[in-house]
Amino acid sequence: MLDITLLRKDLASAVARLETRKKNQTFLNVEAFTALESERKVLQTRTEEIQARRNTLNKQIGPLKAKGESVDALMAEVNALKAEQESGSKRLDALQPELQALLMAVPNLPHASVPVGEDEHANVEMRRWAPKGGTGASATPLGFTPKDHVDLGEPLGLDFEMGVKLSGSRFTAMKGPIARLHRALAQFMLDLQTQQHGYTECYVPYIVNADTLRGTGNLPKFEGDLFAAKKGGQDGEPAPDHSALYLIPTAEVPLTNFVRDEVVAESALPMKLAAHTPCFRSEAGSAGRDTRGMIRQHQFDKVEMVQIVHPDKSHEALEEMATHAEAVLQALELPYRVVLLCTGDMGFASAKTYDLEVWLPAQDTYREISSVSNCEAFQARRLQARFKNAQGKNELVHTLNGSGLAVGRTLVAVLENHQNEDGSVNVPAALQPYLCGLAVLRA
Template sequence: MLDILLLRKDLPAAIARLETRKSPQPFLDVAAFQTLEAERKAIQTRTEELQAQRNQLSKQIGALMGKGDKDAAEAAKAQVAALKGELDGSAARLEQIQTELHAMLAAVPNLPHESVPVGADESANVEVRRWGEPRSFDFPVRDHVDLGAPLGLDFDLGARLAGARFTVMKGPVARLHRALAQFMLDVQTQQHGYTECYVPYIVNADALRGTGQLPKFEGDLFAAQKGGQDAEPVPDHAQLYLIPTSEVPLTNLVQGEVLPEGELPLRFTAHTPCFRSEAGSHGRDTRGMIRQHQFDKVEMVQIAHPEHSYEALEEMTGHAEAVLQKLGLPYRVMLLSSGDMGFGAAKTYDLEVWLPAQNTYREISSVSNCEAFQARRMQTRFKNAQGKNELVHTLNGSGLAVGRTLVAVLENYQNQDGSITVPEALRPYLGGQAALSV
């Protein structure tokens, strides 16, 4: 959530930055905001006047009682009572205005960092660097769907069990999927200092509001229905949702906390399934594992000091890159434009892995600095050197998406006979096995 003081201090400047995301910006009803702000200021000014009058009258009452002028004292008390009624009414209206302003701000995305390229969509993204050379094949390249089927990758069975965009994995391909997740966790915990966590796969609405998925993206979530179809509607505060990413529970581990400055940064990681009702654009990537309603991911989260969060962003991007490098998978790093970033991000790098069957790079990790956007929603702070509470910065990133890494390994390490060479870094996780074959 944005700091409302930014809007109060220089609304045109904030709107101009929001319009680099989308122009004209559709996120904030500026006229309604200005109307509420004008009323808020008027009420606060009037409240200060009433409080001053009440204080003055209270002093007069004491003086009048001391003189024995009971009639004048009672008259002053009546005035104080009348002022109390108006003050109570003003306080109630002010609370209502603050609630309305909070609801407005909940729909407004984060402001892009000054280093983010301005653009309407992914066409304005900037390539930062590349690693590795795509392999040249001397035989026709097959995609992961054809390669995976003999190894136990079954999309028809997934569809029969749950519908489109669900997958069943059996045998060698299931073992490879598990090995990838274990390998990623070991890299992030043993080499990069993350604390491994096991977290709920179902969370409440407060957790999703804290990281920015609610209220704006409720349609992208799978709500957990309790008590069957005939059950009474679940009130909002009790509604549960399947996690769209373990960023949600990991970041909310510090919800409402005041952390000692010396503990920062905190680094958390977890391997979980992720559930997304709207898994990408309609009609795009309907074949295979690129866009699924259920997929696995090893997530990285850092809770950082504001002065060091952009160093942490570069560090976390490197942590994701390390997995790809150890697997020998060519990739490129893209700096996302203002129009292509996620709702809560101030700056984002995407890692895109080379997929031979598509002859292009595809996203496999997204690493973002949300600055204080999520922390303000979660009320997560640290006590600074001056003893004052200050909002932390939160960062999140994939380290990596397990299913897409599986796709990349199958396609980049395929052999003419349909077998898959196992990357050397993965072989210890597969009992030393050097290849997967039927």
């Protein structure tokens, strides 16, 4: 959530920064905000005036009573002022949730270093990497027409038909070699982030309440992208109301909420947390996109990194986290590039985001495999996540999150980049210990 003090001081500047996200799109209802703020100011000023007048009158009433003089007129005024003050206070209390509801739908302000643009075409490529000292995907050509991950994976146990049978479209089942590879990838990623980069391994619930999702910015705006978790009644009893429980779209949600309503010591920062979880997304806005294969699924696994840091350190942490995600791709010998997202392509809560895009030979293009974002104080303000600074005052932390990595998309990249002409797949050396030394996957 945006800092309401900033909006009160310089509304025009904040609106101008928001408008760089998309042309001709309204992110903040300025008229409604201005009306609520004007009413708040009037009520607050009047409340202060009333209290001052009541204090003056109360000081007069005692001495007048002691002299035996009538105080009826003064008491009548005091009572009238009290009624007006109570009415004003009641309206002030009602204004706060109205203002909050307005701001809950407003995205974060882009950082000054973010390029301005409408969509992905304005993103800026920062760097590329490929194995064997290359500078791009073309540095390691396969030497034959590549198969895509669907054709490679099905003989190895990737079962799309079973996924549809069990759940529906955009679900996948795995068995045999491909299931082992999927598990190995997740274990390797989690070990790398915890053992080499200092993250604390966490286990988190896969179902969370609405407050948890509001804290990270997934609610209320993106409720349509979530799966609600509901449970039927037992033994003839009515079903309990679980409409406010949701399957997590990413482990970022529970991990970031570890500090909700907390004041941590400055010495506890940075907090570096990681978890391997399934992720559940309805993909409400992606109908017809990537319907073949595993690129866009309703359920997928991910190793998530979250950092809770001092505000002065968050952009330094963002650069660090990008390299943590890159380390996975380099260890797996997967060509990739790092892209700085423009204002029109960033996520709702982000102030600045890097996307890592892995090379997929069968598609002859790069595809997103990780997003690493600095949300600055945007989530912390919703969460009331604070630390006690050197002056002894409570200050909002900054929160960051990133994929390290999406397991399913990494599986796709390993299949396609390490395939052989006969359809077998070479296992990257970093993964072989997790597969009992297996060097090649064969049907």
